[in-house]
Amino acid sequence: MKAxxxxxxxxxxxxxxxxxxxxxxxxxxxxxxxxxxxxxxxxDLIAKGHVLLSFYRxxxxxxxxxxxxxxxxxxxxxxxxxxxxxxISVDRPEESSKTAAxxxxxFPVLSDPDLVAHRAFRVVxxxxxxxxxxxxxxxxxLERASGRxxxxxxxxxxxxxxxxxxxxxxxxxAEYKVRPSRRQxxxxxxxxxLLPP
Numbered sequence: 001m002k003a004x005x006x007x008x009x010x011x012x013x014x015x016x017x018x019x020x021x022x023x024x025x026x027x028x029x030x031x032x033x034x035x036x037x038x039x040x041x042x043x044d045l046i047a048k049g050h051v052l053l054s055f056y057r058x059x060x061x062x063x064x065x066x067x068x069x070x071x072x073x074x075x076x077x078x079x080x081x082x083x084x085x086x087x088i089s090v091d092r093p094e095e096s097s098k099t100a101a102x103x104x105x106x107f108p109v110l111s112d113p114d115l116v117a118h119r120a121f122r123v124v125x126x127x128x129x130x131x132x133x134x135x136x137x138x139x140x141x142l143e144r145a146s147g148r149x150x151x152x153x154x155x156x157x158x159x160x161x162x163x164x165x166x167x168x169x170x171x172x173x174a175e176y177k178v179r180p181s182r183r184q185x186x187x188x189x190x191x192x193x194l195l196p197p
Contacts, residue, residue, distance in 0.1 A: 001062055001065040001066040001069060002062035002063050002065075002066055003063075003066055004063045004066060004067070004176075004177050004178060004179045005177060005178045005179075006178070006179070006180065006181040006184065007171070007173065007178055007179060007180045007181070007184065009184070011173070012171060012180050012184045012188065013169055013170065013171050013188060014171065014172075014173075015157075015170055015171070015172050016155075016172060016173070016174060018122065019122055019123060019155055019157070019172045019174075020121060020122055020123060020157055020159070020170050020172045021121055021122065021159060021167050021170060022167065022170065023167055023168060023169060023170055024166065024167065025166070025167050026165050026166060026167075027042065027046075027121075027159065027161045027165050027166065027167050028042075028120035028121065029041065029042050029043050029120075029165075030042050030112075030116050030117040030120050031116070032088070032110050032111060032112045032114075032116055032117050033093050033110065033111045033112075034093070034108055034109065034110055034111065035093055035109045035110075035111065036093065037093045037111075040108060040110055042117075042161070043165070045084070045086060045108070046161055046162070046163050046164075046165055047163070048084070049082050049083070049084055049163055050081075050082055050083045050084070050160065050161065050162050050163055050168075050194050051083065051084050051085070051086050051160075051161050052078065052083050052084070052085045052086065052158060052159070052160050052161075052185070052189070053086050053088060053117075053121070053158065053159040053160075053161060054067065054068075054071060054085055054086065054087045054088065054157075054158055055088050055089070055117075055118065055121065055123045055154035055155070055156065055157045055158075055159075056068065056087060056088070056089050056154055056156060057089065057125075057153045057154055057156060057176060058089045058090060058091050058142075058145050058146075058153055058154075059089065059091050059145070060140045060145055061176070063156075063176055063177055063179070064089070064156070064176075067156075067179060068087055068105065068109075070182055071085045071087065071107070071182075072104070072105050072106065072107075073182070074182045074185070074186065075106050075107060077182075077186055078186070078189070081186070081189050081190070081194065082194060082196055083160070083189055083194070084107055084108075085107045086107060086108045086110060087105075087107065087108070087109045087110065088110045088111075088112055088117055088118075088154070089110075089111070089112065089153065089154060090111075090112055090113050090115065090118065090145070090146045090148070090152060090153050090154065091111055091113070091145050091146060092111055092113045092145070092146055092147040093111040113146040113147050113148050114148070115150065115152060118152070118154055121157070121159060123154050123155045123157045123172060124152050124153075124154070124155070125152065125153055125154065125155045125174070126150070126151060126152045127142065127151045127152070127153070132151050155172050155173070155174055155176075156172065156173060156176050156179055157170070157171060157172035157173075158170065158171045158172075158180065158185065160188065160189060160192055160194075162192070162194055162195075163194075163195075168192040168194065169188045169189070169191070169192050171188075
């Protein structure tokens with residue numbers, strides 16, 4: 001795990017041009033696998049309550065591991081607010097299950113190697129040959145992790161989706177070493193004034 005720099009307060013809740021789903025829009029539904037290979041549908045998740053979707057690069061990314069660990073630590077605070085974090089990457093189920101098993105994660109860890117949810121939420125980053133080669137030189141094999149040759153993974157991003165299926169808050173940043181803090185995420189949830197589920 002590697003700690004990331006926290007997003008400046010004035011940048012929290014911003015989406016780069018062409019990235020993500022805007023606040024106030026209906027969240028696109030999707031069906032992808034969980035870490036055990038079972039099907040999970042967004043509509044079924046939000047039927048149980050509000051969710052904070054966290055698109056992360058993969059279990060191979062030390063900053064993402066820190067993020068998932070931090071969400072795990074903050075889980076009781078999210079649940080007090082009626083929100084369940086949901087972590088999504090392009091890792092195949094076998095790799096996602098390794099992430100889920102690294103420490104006890106109390107929320108869903110989903111696998112999207114075919115980019116179904118990533119494309120629906122417009123958070124796909126495609127590594128060019130130089131980046132792919134650089135990652136490989138660090139021992140990171142994107143094709144092994146996803147089981148695909150698309151060399152794609154998430155732009156780190158968050159979407160707070162209320163039980164009625166509307167995006168209430170969104171944040172994305174192509175700079176993967178900078179992400180919102182736990183304090184900033186919980187403040188965003190509080191500011192969204194979600195109705196009790």
